[in-house]
Amino acid sequence: MATIISIPSPADFHVHLRQGKIASIVTPHVRKGGFTLAYVMPNLKPPITSTAQALAYKAELEAIDPTVEYLMTLYLSPDLTPEEIVKAKEAGIVGVKSYPRGVTTNSDGGIESYEMYYPVFEAMQRVDMVLNLHGEVPSDAKTNTHIINAEPQFLPHLHSLHEAFPKLRIVLEHATTRAAVEAVKACGPTVACTITAHHLSLTVDDWAGQSFNFCKPVAKFPDDREALRQVIREGHPRFFLGSDSAPHPFHSKSTSTPSQGCAAGIYTSPILLPLVAHLLESFDALDKLEGFTSTFGRRFYRREVSTEGAEKIALHKVDKYVIQEQYGDGEETVSPFWAGKELGWQIVY
């Protein structure tokens, strides 16, 4: 039984670092949580839709913590042109993120309007950028579409995109269902999938009546969770960690007004590598920790590190310790996932 594990340059391929004061609190948590690379989501206010914005945002993050490598993304919107894609690629921007809401807002027929983005995807395929998909369709009572089947109903779009752009690297983000795992497996080597830490832990029973466990996509059923765990146990190289760590102020996560729902999102950054180790150990996949949190994602994103180039992050098996209840203060207080619960692994700084 291992009591020390060293992971070479762990990489989180999906993280929200926000802006302003909350960014100054959460950005250092990437490294605190054991990660040397952050693939940064572009859903700011306003969203990151141009190369210039992405570079300015990257500089802002580097000013907060220069020890982490930030890979930047653009927000897919009708403003994005093939010309901007070429410019973005030259500037080192890695991917473009598609959100279902953006698609809905700018189309009559819902998500079918991916076709309006085909010239952009064509350019992305040519210059070798990555398309990151939030794989859910919007809820619609008339078609019995809801937060539980939103991901399975999206999967035909994944297949269409893959077929139309077979060389375009696509990542289905934060998969939560057996159907999604099977869909990605059925695709070719250009399609990968991120899995969050919290979806390895939660099921629908855990977020019912507990808004701190509420995120999108929502955690599904035990059998879906088992499919996520199983594909990690298999060591499938196209499935790797993207935490979707999403800090929200405490007051927007608690529900104290009956007429107002809480923000969707779970915050895992500050405890991420110990948490993933703890979870993988719980379902007999600790031997896949390096692949899941470093090698597989880095290979897909062409960010492999040599043995010499890797910064090793060491985890020690420890007596269980309690996860801190919150970080920050006042309006910027954030609570991590599993606050007050116990972990059995700790980073040696």
Add this chain to the structure above:
Amino acid sequence: MATIISIPSPADFHVHLRQGKIASIVTPHVRKGGFTLAYVMPNLKPPITSTAQALAYKAELEAIDPTVEYLMTLYLSPDLTPEEIVKAKEAGIVGVKSYPRGVTTNSDGGIESYEMYYPVFEAMQRVDMVLNLHGEVPSDAKTNTHIINAEPQFLPHLHSLHEAFPKLRIVLEHATTRAAVEAVKACGPTVACTITAHHLSLTVDDWAGQSFNFCKPVAKFPDDREALRQVIREGHPRFFLGSDSAPHPFHSKSTSTPSQGCAAGIYTSPILLPLVAHLLESFDALDKLEGFTSTFGRRFYRREVSTEGAEKIALHKVDKYVIQEQYGDGEETVSPFWAGKELGWQIVY
């Protein structure tokens, strides 16, 4: 278009009236909400398991508001004997309520242990008492049982019970799925079904991240909600209102601690008849209001009222008004369903 509707002696065939100070706040809300009969749940602390307890509880409720007829129930537990059933029947107690948790706690094999209660059910069938089923099996990750499929997985037990005791009147409480509606329809005339007001409004999307909309059974999918609405539109006489109105203190409904979930339950008593009218109108079933809230349930429970004997409750179509945010104060503050939202019907007192 009707602008005044009179309902003869509306009856709520599933309501939680609690005990102590909160009972003194919520019990008068039965009549405030337009109802003259309350079928009272026995899940107090300790639960109502004997005739003596039920009669004492009834006296307590009558002392708070003597203008409502209270039909009393016992809590199914291993302590309940066939002899006690006979005694209960003689004392005017109407039903026995089965909760899944009680079943789980007192059996190894889960809900299969209904068979241990067969002597009690036999006595109930003989003396003509009603069995009220909370129709969910407990969640179990190993069998992929969770809060979404808990009700469909219970339905084979309904069929077994109905087959074993064809003359026993059984009510499947607070149905939430198309499967449940179809199961009850497929049974004989001794099996009925209650439907709450809130399940005619909510789907899974509404309680995700909003603990005030969280109840058990959880609201399901749009297609399930449509099945509930459709069976009311049909005017099916074995489907009638049981509000499952369940007051919880405000602080136990809001989620302000990440490690602690909120109480399951939605409180509709004070606005019940206007709310049901508003909802039925929204899906073109206003002409079934009398059947759904009075006639059908009363007939099944043999509590029919003659035209002369009925107390008419009049609803007026009004300009929309805002539902009160809360009732009570301090530790006993409770928020009603749809707090701050608008209704288009009002009781004329």
